[in-house]
Amino acid sequence: MPKKRILPYVLLGLINNKKRLSGYQISQEFKHEVGDFWHASHSQIYPELARMKEDNWVTDEEEGKATYYTLTTTGHEVLRNWMREPLDGNEELFSLKLYFINDATDPLLKELLEQELKLKQDKYEYLQGRLRKVFTDKEEIKANFGHYLILTRAIEREKNHIEWLKNRL
Structure with a gap:
């Protein structure tokens, strides 16, 4: 499509x-x-x-x-x-x-924030699961350190985005 x-x-x-x-x-x-x-x-x-x-x-x-x-x-x-x-x-x-939302009372604002929050929470949970699955011990982290850094950075980004969204709801 x-x-x-x-x-x-x-x-x-x-x-x-x-x-x-x-x-x-x-x-x-x-x-x-x-x-x-x-x-x-x-x-x-x-x-x-x-x-x-x-x-x-x-x-x-x-x-x-x-x-x-x-x-x-x-x-x-x-x-x-x-x-x-x-x-x-x-x-x-x-x-x-x-x-493109010009009015803080526009009901669409809350809908957008809630939708994005759900998407970010789902992604955060997924990334946390990947971290647990891929990096089972310190040896795995040491052998794939760049991947570990990128994954933990993504987790931190999603966590921050979730907090930002919650503070706007």
């Missing part, structure tokens, strides 16, 4: 957050804001905006040399429906969806 394209939803979220953006401003958002956890180039952005216009997700308005994009009612619905889709363990997807 082909992987679902995420870029259209990122573009919808960015436009929604600012109400109206030009293609250049969208590129700058990727450079300075969402670029910390998601990347897209000009060559990806503009064709996607054209598809989104064809699908009636956005409208565009020429203003001088710039074209500004705004969400249609359909675009708002598409974005919200995507935000409601269950998380799949992709931390970048969680970060994107979280980034």
Whole structure:
């Protein structure tokens, strides 16, 4: 099954957050804001905006040399429906969806945090089990020290993420 394209939803979220953006401003958002956890180039952005216009997700308005994009009612619905889709363990997807929540009282915030917490707890338990299974004694640790370090780092990362999530619920 082909992987679902995420870029259209990122573009919808960015436009929604600012109400109206030009293609250049969208590129700058990727450079300075969402670029910390998601990347897209000009060559990806503009064709996607054209598809989104064809699908009636956005409208565009020429203003001088710039074209500004705004969400249609359909675009708002598409974005919200995507935000409601269950998380799949992709931390970048969680970060994107979280980034697009503008109101601390939005019920979707709690849903996202709870979903991510469950995913992280499951992963933490899995990693703990791997540690017990693979590294049964000090000799195993000594013989595979790099693997041991990576695994314990992953466990610590999940533990920290779980604490962060619990503190937001």
